[in-house]
Amino acid sequence: MxxxxxxxxxxxxxxxxxxxxxxxxxxxxxxxxxxxxxxxxxxxxxxxxxxxxxxxxxxxxxxxxxxxxxxxxxxxxxxxxxxxxxxxxxxxxxxxxELQGLVRFSAPSVLESRILPAALAALSVSHPGLRVDVTYTDVHLDPAQAGLDFAIRGAYPADSELIGQTLWRYERYLCAAPAYVAHHGLPATPEDLAGHRFVLHTGPRQLRSWYLYDGRQSLRIPLGVSHRVTSGSGLVELLLAGVGIGRLASWVAQPLIEQGRLVRLCPHHTVVSRTGTLMEMHAVYHGRLSTPSRSVIAAIRKAWEQHGGPFVAPRRQRR
Missing domain, CATH: 1.10.10.10 (Winged helix-like DNA-binding domain superfamily/Winged helix DNA-binding domain)
Structure with a gap:
């Protein structure tokens, strides 16, 4: 003064x-x-x-x-x-x-009801002058072209000119509803998947195969697709309805498994990329983030630690 x-x-x-x-x-x-x-x-x-x-x-x-x-x-x-x-x-x-202003970002649809609401609720208390504009989409948007401060993406890290920060890492499970298992049987091994109906999430990309890893080797599973859906939240609902077998992020699937609403299939295997890359949720952006944007990302990490799973230290890299 x-x-x-x-x-x-x-x-x-x-x-x-x-x-x-x-x-x-x-x-x-x-x-x-x-x-x-x-x-x-x-x-x-x-x-x-x-x-x-x-x-x-x-x-x-x-x-x-x-x-x-x-x-x-x-x-x-x-x-x-x-x-x-x-x-x-x-x-x-x-x-x-107190942070002021508007932060625009995109996020996968599964974050509509998981992690992100808790993060934004905490921000509204600690920084009431901060506003957010969230676009829920599973399409991988370029922040600059979409007019965003940053974009949250899931699945496998992709190479690009964007700067990325890891929010958390996770595995993927094969899951189905108890009703589907009761009608079609419980696949315990990758070989048991033959003849089953699959539900694919095609928002980020379309896949022709899944790769299951048991800690020693990776096995390719060709997909005989019965249904496709462009949103992760839509995939969850179709699986809960007993439509077929799908792959879900562990942090999405595990609570539903514990509630008895889903069953994990091939429990000794996880779904990996063709190269075995660990999956992660990450924030991508061009250039330097503003202080409000950094605070939103920090709040999302904190919400993940409190509501989603163990904290994973961020990793900055060129994507």
Missing amino acids: PRHVPGPGQLRIADLEAFCAVAERLSYVAAARGTGMSPSGVTRAVQAVEAAMGHELLTRSHRNVSLTPAGEAYYDLARAALRQLADAGQVLARSAS
Whole structure:
């Protein structure tokens, strides 16, 4: 906060503080102790105020200090001015710590009801001046072309000119509803999948095969597709309805498995990429992120840690 305020003689805030301290304590020595100034410094400050105002504000005898009528009137004004300056400083400090503005980003549809609502709810409390515009889509958007600050993408890391930050890593499970298993049987191994109906999520890309990994080797499973759906949330609903077998992110599937709404198939295998790359949720963007955007990403990571799974340290790389 500036140490000068406009007024006659360009009074310092410290001069006003010293004068008010003497007026309240009626002692130069006590005022010096309260302000951290020397007694002579307090004396000079009071003299500066009196010179600027053109009036004697304090009378000082051998033992006593008292306010003159002009001093009493001026004290009320000086103390009010100091309170206003202190309040202004607090307002500025709060506004500096509160994020403002609009953050635009895209996110996969499965985040509509998982992780993201908790993250945005926390942000609305900690930074009420921050607004978000979320586009839910499973299409891999380019943030610059779509007018976004960043885009959240799932699945396998893809090479591009975008900068990426890992939000969390995960596995994929094969799942089906108990009703489907009761009618069509429970595939325990990849070989048991032959003849079953599959539901494919085609939002990011269309696949012709799945690769199942048991910790030692990867096995290719050609897909005989019965149904296709362009959104991850739509895939979840079709699986819950018993339409067929699908692959789901572990952080989406596990709660449903624990609730008894889905069954994990081939439980000793996970679905991997053709090259065995670990899957991840990541935020991609061009150039440098704004402070509000970085705060949104941090809130999403925190929500994942609290509601979705263990924290994964971010990894910055060229995609």
